[in-house]
Amino acid sequence: MTEREVVVKSDAGVHARPAMMIVKEAMKYPCEVKLIKDDVEADCKSIMSVLGLAIVSGSRLVVRASGDGEAKVVEMIVTMIENNFRSHEESSQKN
């Protein structure tokens, strides 16, 4: 099991689009990925679950994964949150 803590800095919090980015990233890996906020666990592969956490700017989250590719997926999602979901949007615009 790999887990890391991260604080959301993005002003808008995790609304539909950022939530989708997290889910898309998690779906690339076969392992179980969880997002935890205030003891409430959400399945990172479910958009409703992530949206249901109501993550606002300043929320402290734990990204936890267990299974194949756990280190990589935790790393990717934490980086995405730390970068305020920006680099990914930019890279998708380039494509």
Add this chain to the structure above:
Amino acid sequence: MENTILVKNFLEDTGAIDLQIRLVAGGSGLSREIRIGDINRPGLTLAGFYDFFAYDRIQIFGLGESAYLRQLSDDDKREVLTKFFSFDVLCCVFTHDEEPDSLFLEFADRKGVPVFVTRKDTTRFISSLIYLLNEAFAPTITMHGTFVDVYGIGVLLIGRSGVGKSECALELVERGHRFIADDVVLIKRVDESILMGGGSPLLKHHMEIRGLGIINVKDIFGIRSVRDRKRVELVVILEEWVQNKEYDRLGLEEQTYPILDIDVPSIMVPVRPGRNIPIIVETAALNQRLKKLGIFTARELDRTIQENLMRGKNIK
């Protein structure tokens, strides 16, 4: 998760149960936290017996307590209330619409102890209050699954993401069953044997279907297709069909799935393309209803067969 509720929550919408209360004093203490789901009748305390005074609970003043206070002389009353309010009393509720006198209100205001008056009688009020407190303090868990009311049985579909829980629920809704929650199911143990499930207030009646995105079941299918909460009575575990894995073929043994230390009847349904999962869930729900009535099909068939075998043996 530790639950606390604020006294002021009682003034707000308490759902199906209306406590019929109004605040008469101590408004400054409305943000006090209720930490224990118990109540106290302060009769003995008012009469001078202060041992075991549970001041940190909601104090219920019934007809007896009100009458006792009323018959006291002003001096005695002042003395009783001084002692009573020297404790950090949580809040007081007077039943039968018996409003306390100005001296009581004065003490309560000074100490910031909220005082409510209810139109209900003491027994009715206490039973409503205990129900609400039990709900508020019930152990809660959030589960990843889809929750549907199928023929009156609360069916919780669980399984890995992408296994087809939401699609199954959608088909069930289309067949006239009622949708409760998708993906995030909040489950409360409201009693030693009762689990109540509902959706998160934020995601109410929404569902994600791969390829469609997020849909609102209530808007699309109408009010009859949804409900807010339901008892969790059957867990259906959906999993991808694994070759050579042993699946239950008889149904003689009852499987259970533990949620908050309660064993909920469960079935494991292997999924593969072309398999009609909704009809299996419907049948499982009906079968569960039969079991609740004491009719256990697999065991009955087994018994009939055994009786037949015995008879055959005797004839020989």
